[in-house]
Amino acid sequence: AEHVMAMILAHSRGLPGYLAAQREGRWARGAVSANWTPFTALADGDQPAFSLVGKTILVVGYGGVGSEVARRAHAFDMRVLAIRNTKADVPPLVSRMGLPADLPAFVREADIVVNTLPLTPDTRDMFDATIFGAMKRTAFFVNVGRGGTVVTDALASALREGRLGGAGLDVVEPEPLPAGHPLWKAPRLILTPHVSADSDLDEDARWLLVRENLRRFVAGDRMLSVVDASRGY
Numbered sequence: 001a002e003h004v005m006a007m008i009l010a011h012s013r014g015l016p017g018y019l020a021a022q023r024e025g026r027w028a029r030g031a032v033s034a035n036w037t038p039f040t041a042l043a044d045g046d047q048p049a050f051s052l053v054g055k056t057i058l059v060v061g062y063g064g065v066g067s068e069v070a071r072r073a074h075a076f077d078m079r080v081l082a083i084r085n086t087k088a089d090v091p092p093l094v095s096r097m098g099l100p101a102d103l104p105a106f107v108r109e110a111d112i113v114v115n116t117l118p119l120t121p122d123t124r125d126m127f128d129a130t131i132f133g134a135m136k137r138t139a140f141f142v143n144v145g146r147g148g149t150v151v152t153d154a155l156a157s158a159l160r161e162g163r164l165g166g167a168g169l170d171v172v173e174p175e176p177l178p179a180g181h182p183l184w185k186a187p188r189l190i191l192t193p194h195v196s197a198d199s200d201l202d203e204d205a206r207w208l209l210v211r212e213n214l215r216r217f218v219a220g221d222r223m224l225s226v227v228d229a230s231r232g233y
Contacts, residue, residue: 001068003196004114004142005076007168008057010190011140013049052076058083058110060103060126061117061145062094063233069114070094081106085122085231100126104134112140118233119146129154138165144196147173152183159186170196 010016021028057073059066062084070080074093082094083103090097098106100122107113113135117123127141127150135141141164143150152173158164166188175194177183183191213223227233 001065001072002199003170003192004069004144004168005072007142007170007190007192008052008112008140011166011168011188012052016188016190052078054079055111056081056109057112057114058106059114059116061115062091062097063116065144066114066116067091069116073112078112081110104131107131107135107139110139111136112142115141115143115145115149117145117149119148120232123149125149125151127151127155129157132158132164135164137163140164140166140168142168143172144170147171147175156182156186159188162187164188166190168192170194 018028052073054077056079057070058081059069059073060083062070062082066082066084070082070091070093073080080094082091082097083100083106084097085100087099088097096106103126115127117126123146125148127143129151132141132154135158141155147169150173155164155167159167160182167186168190169183170192171194172183172191174181177191183189209224213225215221216223
């Protein structure tokens with residue numbers, strides 16, 4: 001969830017462009033670079049930044065990660081929409097909850113779309129040309145779920161043709177991304193190599209889960225993080 005917010009903040013503040021300018025030794029307010037060019041040319045002094053306050057974020061896959069993304073987005077005064085696989089009560093931080101069939105309608109409202117989906121037969125290629133075509137031209141798409149939930153060529157085309165505001169990908173299909181793949185040079189793209197779970201706390205968290213599940217197993221209690229093999233997650 002923190003990695004998601006880092007990508008969103010980097011995009012909303014135009015940081016990739018400023019980093020490119022820094023590497024080139026340019027003091028460039030507006031920071032237009034070959035790989036991070038906004039839709040309209042920026043004059044000196046203009047800013048590519050936008051505020052998160054009041055923006056709408058759609059979390060697709062409202063599970064453990066998705067709910068943490070929603071909590072952090074809410075702290076930035078964002079309006080939170082969510083999609084989950086089954087009907088459930090709408091959590092306090094979420095303005096509206098929908099089912100997978102509602103995805104085309106929900107993406108039309110979103111300024112930021114975050115994909116935290118697992119890969120199952122139902123979610124494979126869920127984000128295709130139709131879904132990207134329904135998004136706002138300024139929308140920012142983030143994927144920390146699974147690369148196979150996205151039609152990579154459709155995403156690359158949307159970025160290349162300026163039909164999407166940008167993307168932040170921690171997972172891709174194929175993975176690892178091979179040399180020469182079009183995504184390497186896609187504009188307005190932040191790409192990280194499947195590291196969003198990395199932190200100084202991850203090993204401790206895993207061992208805490210193992211120890212607690214061992215205690216629960218011995219006691220005959222219900223274990224945590226149980227995978228439903230029929231669902232695939």
